[in-house]
Amino acid sequence: MNKIKIGTCVKGNEFLIKLPEIIEAGFETVELYFNDFLGDFDFKETAKRAEEIIGDSHIKISSIGLYCNPLLYEERRKELEYCIDNAHLFGANTVGTFAGAVPGKSVDDTIPIFKKIFWELVKRAENADVKIGIENAHMYGHWYLPTCNIGFCPRAWELMFHAVDSKYLGLEWEPSHQLEQLIDPMEQLKSWAWKIVHVHGKDANINQNYIRTYGSWFGEKYCVHRFPGLGDCNWQEIIRTLQSNGYSGDICIEGFHDPVFNKEREMEGQINALHYLKNCREKL
16 A cells, blocks of 8 residues: 655745755655746746756655636636646646636536536546646635635535546545534545545644634634644544545645744744654554
């Protein structure tokens, strides 16, 4: 059984600057990601320079992430197509993104639009031999008024994957966003592991006392996002379940959310999470 590798997510504008530090720290994979748009980012030149930095270190660029709304903005969709077409330059086999949304439309009402756009994207992914992973962040939306991502919960996934039934479309699963919806990540994983093409390593603490008093509705006070090892998830069981269901990819730690390990302590938190996840993996 192949061991799941442990990596991290690195912003596009910091990628070449951070890569030597990432290698030195012992990360095994990297996701190169962008929030909303690529701009004038040159994949060909960046891939060439990254290869020179990586040398014989064996670190792998496993995924490209562009977290945009491909249903609403044609320019963002074109950039997502660019990521799909050029992921091979980095050796990446997955492209992470959002499922998109349309203002004023519920998740149900958005599915026909999703079906049209994502069948086109999936055909492109099949030609490029990469898989598209829908990241499951709610982005402060809900069923009746999603913001930029209808793909945040299991009921939506059922509709989405029925509309676009392809092995080239799956989930970029992250348990923190499921905890935030008061979903049990482990029970969910048992049902959905077969559809996971990439994993983000981010955890969360849920304040049950706050929920009992004020409820949820995605209020910020009841959920605090943390690095793996500092939240409510059992990552040893997550890794065990992923591996037992045939997942052989990686877990890329997603930083920039932890209230303690941020700013000048960001890398400290990243490295702590790396060691924690490696330890969970080695205990299996």
